[in-house]
Amino acid sequence: GIQVEQSPPDLILQEGANSTLRCNFSDSVNNLQWFHQNPWGQLINLFYIPSGTKQNGRLSATTVATERYSLLYISSSQTTDSGVYFCAVERRPSGNTPLVFGKGTRLSVIA
Amino acid sequence: SAVISQKPSRDICQRGTSLTIQCQVDSQVTMMFWYRQQPGQSLTLIATANQGSEATYESGFVIDKFPISRPNLTFSTLTVSNMSPEDSSIYLCSVDSPLRTNTEAFFGQGTRLTVV
Numbered sequence: 644g645i646q647v648e649q650s651p652p653d654l655i656l657q658e659g660a661n662s663t664l665r666c667n668f669s670d671s672v673n674n675l676q677w678f679h680q681n682p683w684g685q686l687i688n689l690f691y692i693p694s695g696t697k698q699n700g701r702l703s704a705t706t707v708a709t710e711r712y713s714l715l716y717i718s719s720s721q722t723t724d725s726g727v728y729f730c731a732v733e734r735r736p737s738g739n740t741p742l743v744f745g746k747g748t749r750l751s752v753i754a
Numbered sequence: 755s756a757v758i759s760q761k762p763s764r765d766i767c768q769r770g771t772s773l774t775i776q777c778q779v780d781s782q783v784t785m786m787f788w789y790r791q792q793p794g795q796s797l798t799l800i801a802t803a804n805q806g807s808e809a810t811y812e813s814g815f816v817i818d819k820f821p822i823s824r825p826n827l828t829f830s831t832l833t834v835s836n837m838s839p840e841d842s843s844i845y846l847c848s849v850d851s852p853l854r855t856n857t858e859a860f861f862g863q864g865t866r867l868t869v870v
Binding site for chain 1: 755785791797844846848859863866
């Protein structure tokens, strides 16, 4: 099956710093999403980005599908950005199939 | 987007008992998915629930332990049966976008289960 690898596994930032999280995947995908899991366990949709670049406030993401990777950029980090960031891809190149998750990047932003 | 209401949000249960988790979607969807997230781990798919047919389980998960119902296109339940402390996890339901233009997935708030 498809493999999803995220790096780094852990990241500690000073408030205000910038960071880049990476997601590599082993096969062609129809869907790639980034999620933020807050301390209460809720998964927040950040980006649906099977290809291209998107921005939402201090966050942006880029997926280069031909090279099988995606990047999540966090600028001017805040303590509320802390949590686990997951990359997930759709397992087969068609709709209505479940996501395969990477192991996540645990981000801690300290004041 | 799809709005998913998942209940309960958390529970503490005695070993040997069962808990049923409900997932209600605000629009009709074809597939619903159930995931488990063990402490400190990533999400693992338990099963896929398609309305009108039996759920399809992933390797390592069986119907007797995790029975699933899917009575209509907006609702599903997952039961965790005969619980043990190893079942302590976050359980999440997910659906694909009701729009046909993309396959974005949405998740419920999760159920944090502790078995004592």
